Amino acid sequence: MATGTEPDLKSTGGVRGPARASIAAPHLRTDRWWLPPAATAAGLLAFVVYSSWRAFSDADYYAAPYVSPFYSPCLAESCAPMKAGPNWELVGSWWPLSPALIILIFPLGFRLTCYYYRKAYYRGFWASPPACAVAEPHRTYSGETRFPLILQNLHRYFFYAAMLVAVVLSWDTILAFRDEHYDWGHMGLGTLVFLVNIVLIWAYTLSCHSCRHIVGGKLKHFSKHPVRYRMWQWVGRLNDRHMLLAWASLVSVAVADLYVYLVASGVFDDPRFF
Amino acid sequence: MTTTSEPAASTSYTGHFRVWRGDTQGGELADFEVEVNEGEVVLDIIHRLQATQAPDLAVRWNCKAGKCGSCSAEVNGRPRLLCMTRMSVFTREETITVTPLRAFPVVRDLVTDVSFNYTKAREVPSFVPPPGVAPGEYRMMQEDVDRPQEFRKCIECFLCQDTCHVVRDHEENKGAFAGPRFLMRVAELDMHPLDAAADTGLDRKTTAQDEHGLGYCNITKCCTEVCPEGIRITDNALIPLKERAADRKYDPLVWLGNKIRRRGEQ
Numbered sequence: 001m002a003t004g005t006e007p008d009l010k011s012t013g014g015v016r017g018p019a020r021a022s023i024a025a026p027h028l029r030t031d032r033w034w035l036p037p038a039a040t041a042a043g044l045l046a047f048v049v050y051s052s053w054r055a056f057s058d059a060d061y062y063a064a065p066y067v068s069p070f071y072s073p074c075l076a077e078s079c080a081p082m083k084a085g086p087n088w089e090l091v092g093s094w095w096p097l098s099p100a101l102i103i104l105i106f107p108l109g110f111r112l113t114c115y116y117y118r119k120a121y122y123r124g125f126w127a128s129p130p131a132c133a134v135a136e137p138h139r140t141y142s143g144e145t146r147f148p149l150i151l152q153n154l155h156r157y158f159f160y161a162a163m164l165v166a167v168v169l170s171w172d173t174i175l176a177f178r179d180e181h182y183d184w185g186h187m188g189l190g191t192l193v194f195l196v197n198i199v200l201i202w203a204y205t206l207s208c209h210s211c212r213h214i215v216g217g218k219l220k221h222f223s224k225h226p227v228r229y230r231m232w233q234w235v236g237r238l239n240d241r242h243m244l245l246a247w248a249s250l251v252s253v254a255v256a257d258l259y260v261y262l263v264a265s266g267v268f269d270d271p272r273f274f
Numbered sequence: 275m276t277t278t279s280e281p282a283a284s285t286s287y288t289g290h291f292r293v294w295r296g297d298t299q300g301g302e303l304a305d306f307e308v309e310v311n312e313g314e315v316v317l318d319i320i321h322r323l324q325a326t327q328a329p330d331l332a333v334r335w336n337c338k339a340g341k342c343g344s345c346s347a348e349v350n351g352r353p354r355l356l357c358m359t360r361m362s363v364f365t366r367e368e369t370i371t372v373t374p375l376r377a378f379p380v381v382r383d384l385v386t387d388v389s390f391n392y393t394k395a396r397e398v399p400s401f402v403p404p405p406g407v408a409p410g411e412y413r414m415m416q417e418d419v420d421r422p423q424e425f426r427k428c429i430e431c432f433l434c435q436d437t438c439h440v441v442r443d444h445e446e447n448k449g450a451f452a453g454p455r456f457l458m459r460v461a462e463l464d465m466h467p468l469d470a471a472a473d474t475g476l477d478r479k480t481t482a483q484d485e486h487g488l489g490y491c492n493i494t495k496c497c498t499e500v501c502p503e504g505i506r507i508t509d510n511a512l513i514p515l516k517e518r519a520a521d522r523k524y525d526p527l528v529w530l531g532n533k534i535r536r537r538g539e540q
Contacts, residue, residue, distance in 0.1 A: 014443035028351030129439040132496035145489035213517035223415035238539035
């Protein structure tokens with residue numbers, strides 16, 4: 001059968017197929033292969049639950065000078081007024097839901113189509129495969145050849161959008177060097193939380209495989225493009241830690257939001273350093 | 275020679291093995307108790323079984339140095355080279371299960387028919403020599419060949435092909451999907467600084483998707499996990515190839531740029 005032909009979609013048994021070694025067990029692994037996908041699924045699920053609660057709540061997302069990264073930039077008219085902050089009423093007053101839902105589409109799309117997260121949720125949630133050499137439970141498989149998973153190829157566009165969001169979050173971090181009266185030259189614990197978050201957000205965004213491709217990976221001759229080659233090497237070094245940065249930035253963005261929530265809802269006051 | 279009894283007792287023990295015995299008609303896991311010595315690898319134990327208990331046990335092997343890629347099998351359910359799997363990674367009480375590669379048709383015992391891979395190898399168009407440059411006159415900068423050279427470390431053990439769930443769990447995909455080893459070969463050629471395939475009308479970026487089934491790969495990285503040569507197949511070959519295919523097929527800006535450039539060339 002030549003490649004490029006349409007596969008017969010009737011499953012033929014996989015590892016328990018008639019021509020394979022007759023072993024009834026779907027796998028013979030003796031290690032705790034289920035632990036990484038289970039931990040991944042639990043971690044992602046925890047973030048989804050937390051971020052959904054916060055995104056839909058439409059409350060306690062601004063405590064001067066801090067704005068939650070889930071609500072920045074705030075594109076609806078219903079947004080809390082933030083002095084010199086990311087209030088851009090592009091969507092207007094007709095938007096009836098939480099303004100976070102407008103902007104979160106972009107970082108969500110970036111992470112959903114990210115090559116690391118794809119591995120994580122294909123394994124953790126869809127068991128495709130659950131672990132290496134562990135038989136998957138699905139009768140048929142078409143991978144990313146069809147709708148909707150063919151849309152994973154749009155990752156680079158979400159990367160561009162995520163860059164813009166990161167620029168706005170960087171501005172928010174600069175604004176965090178004010179106090180609650182909007183006077184410059186101050187710093188609180190929240191500023192530190194925002195600083196750590198924005199460094200991790202940039203590191204994760206720039207370590208993206210699409211970024212690596214765009215800055216230089218697409219070239220055939222590195223020797224003719226020394227600057228792009230150097231950039232490709234830098235991004236490559238970040239890319240080696242893409243999984244770590246994906247998790248670190250996921251946690252940091254949730255912590256930054258939680259910090260704003262706790263301060264805005266009056267649980268504690270932002271400790272000021274100066 | 276010193277006569278201490280302690281070292282001898284601690285370096286040799288009886289290991290418990292389950293080895294799949296059978297052929298195309300069927301088979302089962304057979305239990306063996308076999309001597310294991312310090313420093314041995316699983317292939318040593320299989321050879322000892324052949325020498326002492328199962329002279330007709332079929333196993334494919336050659337270099338015993340992790341370079342020929344012959345002794346691929348599954349040890350405790352994980353695709354591995356028998357000659358590179360040290361016995362010291364297992365506890366002495368552990369029962370070690372050795373089976374043939376489970377993605378390919380079995381021939382006998384630990385030997386499988388890996389001809390699927392040779393079929394796929396033939397389907398990848400080979401290197402296209404650059405016009406006007408004679409063999410021996412090829413000159414390339416090291417930074418240009420670093421990427422393809424990583425992929426040349428491949429010993430064709432086919433462990434990546436075996437573990438890839440696209441064909442391991444779905445026999446029906448074997449026609450459409452080349453597997454990680456041969457998609458890596460496509461990437462290697464597409465990144466080769468002197469490959470002139472594009473001049474002949476062969477766009478490897480497009481054919482990776484259309485003819486070799488790149489879209490089936492869902493980048494779950496098992497190929498990288500099992501590679502005994504440590505090649506970063508997913509990050510350095512498959513994902514870059516997916517991005518190159520996206521340039522061609524899913525990026526309207528690149529598509530428009532190519533159209534304009536081609537018009538200018540006419």
